[in-house]
Amino acid sequence: MNDTKLIDIASALGISVTTVSKALKGYTDISKSTRAKVLEMAETMNYTPNSVAVNLRTNETKTIGVIIPATVHHFFSSVLNGILEEAEKRGYLVIILQSNEKYELEKKQLALLIQKRVDGVLMSLSNETDDFSHINDAIRKNTPVVLFDKIAKRVDCSKVVINDAKAAFDAVSYLINKGYKKIAHFRGSYVPQNSIDRFLGYKRALEAHGFEYDSKLVYVCDNNTDFEDGYENAQKIMTEHPDIDAIFAITDLVAIGIIKYFNEAGIKTPDQVAVFGFSNWFMSTVISPKLTTIDQPGFEMGHTAVSILIDEIADIKENRKVEHQIIELPTRIIERESTVK
Amino acid sequence: MNDTKLIDIASALGISVTTVSKALKGYTDISKSTRAKVLEMAETMNYTPNSVAVNLRTNETKTIGVIIPATVHHFFSSVLNGILEEAEKRGYLVIILQSNEKYELEKKQLALLIQKRVDGVLMSLSNETDDFSHINDAIRKNTPVVLFDKIAKRVDCSKVVINDAKAAFDAVSYLINKGYKKIAHFRGSYVPQNSIDRFLGYKRALEAHGFEYDSKLVYVCDNNTDFEDGYENAQKIMTEHPDIDAIFAITDLVAIGIIKYFNEAGIKTPDQVAVFGFSNWFMSTVISPKLTTIDQPGFEMGHTAVSILIDEIADIKENRKVEHQIIELPTRIIERESTVK
DNA sequence: TTAAAAATCGAAAACGTTTTCGAAATCACC
């Protein structure tokens, strides 16, 4: 019922709270005999320290906060797994918050976390976020922040990302090298950085290989909860530009929508039109034909983000200067059926 | 840099900490004028209370813990979303832990959470768990626990579940009513309750409709991370029992594996063999033919679990007697292509 | 035997709040 505290052990043994505390923490100025007695009594009384009291005294909570923009799905699931695993390994607990792509909520949640005295926070920015003062505030208050995936270049902190532009460049170059001639792009909406970067990678790859960029071959898919967007735009592009032979989609989800339409419309993939996705979500092996895509290492991203954060927490605690790192995780092409004839 | 505390406001205003605290919390024994001064000063000094100190004093953390057995994927993603949304609405933070289906880890994590003084915990049990003393311990220490999805009947606490046996019964009855005559079952491993219950539902449905149960038509799929298990067992059953005309799979994942094999082997679904899944994961609409399945309301499960937990927390705080509830969320059949000829 | 050194312990302050309870000041009323 009532948990036992230091003072319970102390009075049971007729010694002071100080001695009990020191004995439990292995201080050397306690004799082996009383130390043994304390340990035994703590064991039988089933003592566990009250973390809240410890936190107050030591001014650290061994807890990190995580703010993700979107519903826990697909890519963020992997990141979350990486975060949880590494945090567990390092002895940290993790508090999760979702900003639902809202700047105001993100700001409020960050304030909540630092009020909660988390030792650090991991964030992936909402699509709306273009003011970063809340993040700078947190850092100024000595709560380190590391950004992952959806970052802002202008804020001075550690980041772990993939190179979206390069990954997209590679994808489109791959298609070109495979002999595809008229390659469309189904892009995301205009604000998020990775949407922009993937689009730029597409454009640059075309230009680098002497293809001319045609803005009419770029379609916008801004719904990222189901594949209807890809489906409908696939239908549209095949009436407007029936002679395309490949589509680079911003997301596996969009790519799935495309393939579903093609399958229903009797358009052969990849023979008539190849499809290239992005992220390597689980379902990309479920669809038929299996989807060629870019592997986005979510698990590693979570892992290294936590790792960097905890290192920075230690640096701050020890009054060392913290060196911000920008880690760019490698992506790679996963070649499957949707692009090989 | 250094956050401001009550005493900073107090000394800036030349009043006591007590008065500041009371003013901020709206006590009525503070004059409107000093209250206004305090509020303004708190605003300009950018005061936010130190939650750790508050927690220590008030003995509550406004935080709940969640322990899930498996990697955050598929079904648990939905549950997690429900949990996060409802917790946010009720003003609670949530700490997430994964037991990786290990009893020892689950036990350790639960201890960690109550040491952290979370106000309550939500758990879904690991497959290994068959001793529930850790849960009873938590409850005895006045930390309410509510179990969801993977529960234990023998522990006395609130639970939110679906009726796996009934859902399976409904699924198989549906197949029978559709005219399928020889229905196999791809079950899960032998320990988890829902694996057992779904199997029982299958068996009872057969018997209830005058079909005879044949244990040779039951195959075990105990790998729940990919669909290879379903794929391989589909291959196996079609050589051992080529005359089956339907399979009820314990999971959408298994069902996907079956369909993938059928697609590759030229076995028509549903014309030759119908396939019925379980859970209504996103990918069940990605596969072709689209999968008929049981909708398992993960989001609602998370929602109501949090709701019940927070109510119990309040009950305990107010010294009311807590009444444990067993909530059984409704499931329903989602009819798609894989079972309609 | 004695002085110095080492070993062992505990009082007390501190972390930042909240809340009880009593004191002081102000008010209302006759």
Added chain:
DNA sequence: GGTGATTTCGAAAACGTTTTCGATTTTTAA
């Protein structure tokens, strides 16, 4: 102007630890 009621404030204890620093005891060395 005196009494009682009301308003307004603050001292202090409490939440459960950790850690400093000094006090006491024991051991060692001469």
